[in-house]
Amino acid sequence: MFDHGGTGPAGELLIRAVTRIDELPSALGEDLLAELGDRRPALFLDFDGTLCPIVPHPDQAVLDNETRQALRRIADRCPVAVVSGRDRLDVAGRVALDDLYYAGSHGCDISGPGGFSQQWGAELRPSLHDAGDELDQALEGIPGAWVERKRFALAVHYRQAPADAEARIEQAVRSVAARHPDLRVAGGKKIFELRPDIDWDKGKAVMWLLESMGLRTDGIVPIYLGDDETDEDVFRRFEDGSGIGIVVGAGDRLTAARYRLADPAEVSAFLLRLAKVPRYST
């Protein structure tokens, strides 16, 4: 299925390939390994909803040990990066594996083995600080809505708020955002976020990592796994066949990914399978 993606700089019609998740082949089938062939994967993974089930409070997310061991085995032979909306140190602490690359804050804060490090948008942290105080005030008295102060973002969580409060919460977020034109509003699963309004997203972060890690070669195929809207920025980068997008979830949401896995349990099964492929050993 195709979607009109607007017009390009020369006025030409841009056609984006998008498919309903349920129509995609499973990444657990034979097609994906056949597509990889003799090439080595470079694995990029989102964390919440991908490696870990979504939990009522972000502090409760725990990576199960079987998944961690599969990641460790893959990382022995292939580059592995975790790309998350969480703070980099938060997600790195939960994955708890050295020698991985970690891109926190939707790719604004990257680290890797050997002191590899890069940040984008750090100059807007004072504005985030002020907006955090304003949001605390604006959300006072709405049960179940709370502000998480992250290094490069503010997250307003409302999973536990009454459904009829959502419009008020969105209004509060948008009015604070209007006072801070250097920040922008983004949404996720029962989350609003205020982030530095810079031209950067997970897609750009993954492309930057591929370049910086020296992985843009014929023998490497980047694979990205993610469950949310912010992950579509990566899937779209791979639509030209330069990588493989795997969406985690089910249903009729449109996605630019080419394979699917139902949930983090299937992600774990996929990783275990990849860890056992002998041809990726050196």
Ligand SMILES: [Mg+2]
């Ligand atoms: Mg996610």
